[in-house]
Amino acid sequence: xxxxxxxxxxxxxxxxxxxxxxxxxxxxxxxxxxxxxxxxxxxxxxxxxxxxxxxxxxxxxxxxxxxxxxxxxxxxxxxxxxxxxxxxxxxxxxxxxxxxxxxxxxxxxxxxxxxxxxxxxxxxxxxxxxxxxxxxxxxxxxxxxxxxxxxxxxxxxxxxxxxxxxxxxxxxxxxxxxxxxxxxxxxxxxxxxxxxxxxxxxxxxxxxxxxxxxxxxxxxxxxxxxxxxxxxxxxxxxxxxxxxxxxxxxxxxxxxxxxxxxxxxxxxxxxxxxxxxxxxxxxxxxxxxxxxxxxxxxxxxxxxxxxxxxxxxxxxxxxxxxxxxxxxxxxxxxxxxxxxxxxxxxxxxxxxxxxxxxxxxxxxxxxxxxxxxxxxx
Numbered sequence: 001x002x003x004x005x006x007x008x009x010x011x012x013x014x015x016x017x018x019x020x021x022x023x024x025x026x027x028x029x030x031x032x033x034x035x036x037x038x039x040x041x042x043x044x045x046x047x048x049x050x051x052x053x054x055x056x057x058x059x060x061x062x063x064x065x066x067x068x069x070x071x072x073x074x075x076x077x078x079x080x081x082x083x084x085x086x087x088x089x090x091x092x093x094x095x096x097x098x099x100x101x102x103x104x105x106x107x108x109x110x111x112x113x114x115x116x117x118x119x120x121x122x123x124x125x126x127x128x129x130x131x132x133x134x135x136x137x138x139x140x141x142x143x144x145x146x147x148x149x150x151x152x153x154x155x156x157x158x159x160x161x162x163x164x165x166x167x168x169x170x171x172x173x174x175x176x177x178x179x180x181x182x183x184x185x186x187x188x189x190x191x192x193x194x195x196x197x198x199x200x201x202x203x204x205x206x207x208x209x210x211x212x213x214x215x216x217x218x219x220x221x222x223x224x225x226x227x228x229x230x231x232x233x234x235x236x237x238x239x240x241x242x243x244x245x246x247x248x249x250x251x252x253x254x255x256x257x258x259x260x261x262x263x264x265x266x267x268x269x270x271x272x273x274x275x276x277x278x279x280x281x282x283x284x285x286x287x288x289x290x291x292x293x294x295x296x297x298x299x300x301x302x303x304x305x306x307x308x309x310x311x312x313x314x315x316x317x318x319x320x321x322x323x324x325x326x327x328x329x330x331x332x333x334x335x336x337x338x339x340x341x342x343x344x345x346x347x348x349x350x351x352x353x354x355x356x357x358x359x360x361x362x363x364x365x366x367x368x369x370x371x372x373x374x375x376x377x
Contacts, residue, residue: 028178032214035174037122041167043280044129045160048136051157059149092146094138101131122174125166132159146205183209191218196249200224200236202261215252218244226319233258263319297327298352308332310341310367322359325351330366338364 104127112120136156136178143151188209195204203223210217222240224233237256245253293316301309308331315353348361 001110019255026135028212031174031177032123035171035178037126038167038171038238040175041122041125041129041163043169044133045164048133048156048163049160052153052160056150056153072258091138092141094134097134098138099132101127101134105131106349116304122170125170126148129163132162135159160334177211177213180210183211191244191248191251194243195222195240198236198243200228201240216250217253217255218251219255219257221257221259223261226317228261246328260319293323293325296354297325297351301329301347304344304350305347308335308339309347321357323355323357325358326362326364326365328364
């Protein structure tokens with residue numbers, strides 16, 4: 001049983017790593033690197049704090065004359081690996097080390113901000129941790145020269161707190177990225193404004209962003225005209241994608257979901273629908289599925305209006321559970337316009353009687369050539 005459990009856990013771990021890397025690209029490796037550096041920062045802070053406490057406890061337990069004397073200068077006191085036989089040289093070298101490490105911190109930090117890389121930001125704090133450690137060494141050397149031994153451990157405790165804070169912040173951010181936590185709404189507001197400026201977009205909602213290293217993945221639902229064609233709505237979505245990549249280069253990939261705008265049916269449409277329902281009470285409680293529309297409309301027109309209509313195309317729009325139909329038909333050329341209009345109105349009423357979820361029917365007479373039949377690829 002234990003062997004099977006171990007194998008199961010190994011498989012789960014392997015599957016987690018595969019999904020972690022392949023689903024969001026290799027940006028997760030960068031996040032794992034940042035998490036590793038944050039662990040190093042936490043270990044560094046713990047080491048500095050532990051050593052500072054040891055020194056402080058040792059100094060507090062030592063007699064005052066020993067503290068103010070020279071017994072601790074050459075005794076067991078720790079001086080960060082600095083040769084205390086040449087204090088001026090030690091001071092100069094420590095100052096140079098601080099300047100170099102602090103310079104590396106700012107260079108790496110700016111590069112990380114420019115690239116949006118959490119790994120580089122964590123590495124920058126690693127440089128600053130080295131610089132702060134050198135500051136502790138500088139304080140220790142200065143305290144040794146002045147004979148004030150408490151400066152070294154006290155400075156070490158303060159510095160360990162600073163490094164601990166940086167390590168916790170970096171680690172927390174890395175964990176959020178690993179679990180695909182959503183970014184705060186205020187960070188996505190500039191992208192939301194970019195989307196709303198695209199022509200044809202009526203609104204944007206349910207936007208969600210997540211980071212994988214320096215990569216930003218975005219999910220957004222855009223609202224378009226519900227009567228737009230599929231190709232037109234797709235074109236609007238592609239325009240949104242293009243504008244996001246153009247205005248926000250940090251976005252690696254955008255997943256666009258297209259939703260129809262919410263519409264409010266006018267009172268005359270609803271009154272017309274209610275009037276049709278009262279004619280045939282039996283059918284008023286029936287609803288038609290989207291797959292049955294073609295057969296139902298064709299049956300009604302062929303059975304009740306024989307030799308007057310030929311269905312060429314049916315376009316159906318589903319809005320808040322209601323259905324709007326656009327029926328394109330052809331009629332005999334000898335029929336009069338007035339007769340065609342009256343027959344079309346009767347046919348619309350008959351179709352609306354067929355189901356309760358059909359709220360409007362629009363019969364359109366085809367006069368020109370039909371749309372050519374394309375071959376799907």
